[in-house]
Amino acid sequence: MRRVRCMAVNRTIVLLRHAKSAWGLDVEDHERPLSKRGKRDGLAVGEHLARHRIEPELIWCSRAVRARQTWERAVKAGADADRVNYDDHLYEAVAHELLKLLRKTPDEVRTVMMIGHAPGIPDLVEKLAPRDGKTELWNRMDTKFPTSGMAVLGYDGHWSDLRKQSATLLDFAVPRGKPKK
Structure with missing residues (x-):
């Protein structure tokens, strides 16, 4: 059973770049x-989400195969979400387009996750969070926001009011699976 939460405070935004895709295939x-x-x-990614008890009520996920498969694998490893919206607009979207989509999140949602692509996802982190504090996290993201890179931001307010520099960077992780021996 989900907890009842207060409106418009302590929201979480999880921005995930899809996991590594295959190359050299004869597909679009x-x-x-x-x-x-x-x-x-x-x-x-799924193990990380489960371990940190990150349970989005809503996921905005690109319809690209690699993004959908990233979420499917995460669920297989213990991740959970109330609802997943697969959206064509996330593929090749730039930061301001992704922001528009986040603003459509219903206010009853406390934690939202977006699974998309570079450069849109990394650029959205830059757009939403000012660079004050969390220097080590920013340095890691500046070095590289690789596949499976996951930024977690905090936000206080209604989703429709989400604006540039209105969130706070809380964490940045790059979950990696171990190859089988």
Whole structure:
């Protein structure tokens, strides 16, 4: 049973770049599946979410095969969400387009997750969170926001009011699965 939560305070935004996709296949970019490493990393994403008790009420997920498979692997490893909206607009979206989509999140949602692509997801973190504090996290993201990179932001307010520099960067992780021996 879910906890009853107060409106418009302590919201969480999880921005995830899909896991590693396969290359060299004779398919359109949108149809590229996860690579072997991507499948392992998708499981690691799910383990990370479960371990940190991050349970989104809503996920906005790209319809690209690699993004959908990332979430499927995460669920297989223990991740959970109330609802997943697969949306064509996340594929090749830039930060301001992703922000518009986040603003459509219903106010009863406390934790929202977005599974998308670079450069949109990393750019959205830059757009939402000012660079004050959390220097080590920003340095890691500046070095690279790789596949399976996951930024967690805090936000106080209604989703429709989400604006540039209105969130706080709380964490940045890159869950990686171990290859089988």
